[in-house]
Amino acid sequence: MTTPLIDPFARPISYLRVSVTDRCDFRCVYCMAENMTFLPKKELLTLEELDRISSTFIRLGVEKLRITGGEPLVRKGIMTYFQAMRRHLDSGALKELTVTTNGSQLRRYARELADCGVRRINVSLDTLDDKKFADITRWGRLAQVLDGIEAAQEAGLRVKINAVALKGFNEDELFTLQDWCATRGMDLTFIEVMPMGDLGNEDRLDQYWSLKDLRARLAERFSLTDLAERTGGPARYVRLEETGQKIGFITPMTHNFCESCNRVRLTCTGELYMCLGQEDMADLRAPLRADPDNALLEQAIRDAILRKPKGHDFDYSRQQVDGQVSRHMSHTGG
Numbered sequence: 001m002t003t004p005l006i007d008p009f010a011r012p013i014s015y016l017r018v019s020v021t022d023r024c025d026f027r028c029v030y031c032m033a034e035n036m037t038f039l040p041k042k043e044l045l046t047l048e049e050l051d052r053i054s055s056t057f058i059r060l061g062v063e064k065l066r067i068t069g070g071e072p073l074v075r076k077g078i079m080t081y082f083q084a085m086r087r088h089l090d091s092g093a094l095k096e097l098t099v100t101t102n103g104s105q106l107r108r109y110a111r112e113l114a115d116c117g118v119r120r121i122n123v124s125l126d127t128l129d130d131k132k133f134a135d136i137t138r139w140g141r142l143a144q145v146l147d148g149i150e151a152a153q154e155a156g157l158r159v160k161i162n163a164v165a166l167k168g169f170n171e172d173e174l175f176t177l178q179d180w181c182a183t184r185g186m187d188l189t190f191i192e193v194m195p196m197g198d199l200g201n202e203d204r205l206d207q208y209w210s211l212k213d214l215r216a217r218l219a220e221r222f223s224l225t226d227l228a229e230r231t232g233g234p235a236r237y238v239r240l241e242e243t244g245q246k247i248g249f250i251t252p253m254t255h256n257f258c259e260s261c262n263r264v265r266l267t268c269t270g271e272l273y274m275c276l277g278q279e280d281m282a283d284l285r286a287p288l289r290a291d292p293d294n295a296l297l298e299q300a301i302r303d304a305i306l307r308k309p310k311g312h313d314f315d316y317s318r319q320q321v322d323g324q325v326s327r328h329m330s331h332t333g334g
Contacts, residue, residue, distance in 0.1 A: 106148030189248030277312025
């Protein structure tokens with residue numbers, strides 16, 4: 001019997017977030033500079049290596065995989081990885097395989113994702129206004145994303161929308177977004193983005209919109225019931241009694257989810273971050289490539305988990321994980 005992964009604070013590690021690429025077909029202003037320099041291909045884990053690492057984590061007790069990027073669905077051949085993970089769902093070792101996506105590729109891949117055992121996805125969408133969407137994503141087309149969401153629902157996938165709350169940008173769309181999600185049977189999570197300085201020539205990052213304020217505005221129109229539900233992550237949920245809808249709130253600065261944190265994050269270059277709010281990481285690529293039998297890899301994983309901290313300490317001036325500044329926090333929603 002393999003000994004499962006338990007961190008120094010007796011928390012079992014059952015949730016792995018896997019970034020499969022640093023590339024994206026959008027350039028959201030709070031996430032990427034317009035002219036990004038991406039990693040050389042040789043630095044990226046191959047799809048086979050992603051399979052080996054993911055499978056090792058699953059053997060060590062991970063029951064949930066969330067696939068992220070960049071935009072995970074722009075990675076060439078990515079469906080072979082999803083197909084490979086299907087075997088762990090079939091065996092029962094893996095309980096859930098999910099994806100966080102910008103939605104641009106869903107029309108192409110939704111059916112295949114469902115066939116691979118994906119049951120729910122998170123789609124990052126901050127506005128339903130064509131022009132604002134083009135402005136904030138720089139390269140994105142809203143119609144393509146909305147069509148992708150429709151394709152996902154047609155394929156039977158449950159969709160949750162993640163929206164970054166930006167003062168002066170989507171404040172006036174609070175109820176538009178809420179109503180749009182409600183009529184489509186989709187839950188909605190708002191993410192608080194903190195001021196972190198500039199990514200090139202944008203100044204949107206000072207448009208901090210407190211989720212306390214956002215929640216208070218929701219409460220003016222709806223009866224809010226706090227839900228005890230936890231996903232091991234930072235989201236706190238309420239139910240809007242009038243619609244039955246679940247609304248989540250993610251405030252990256254708070255520590256209120258650390259006690260139950262069951263997750264670690266793997267970058268597309270094989271770096272394992274034991275905490276999203278700290279920069280300590282372990283290199284898994286070297287042991288992976290040094291030993292085809294995965295013994296060195298397993299030992300490196302176990303050693304890394306022993307360094308998982310009790311709680312996080314965000315320092316946004318230094319936070320540069322996987323080529324992104326803040327978007328990984330918007331990829332944490334359950």
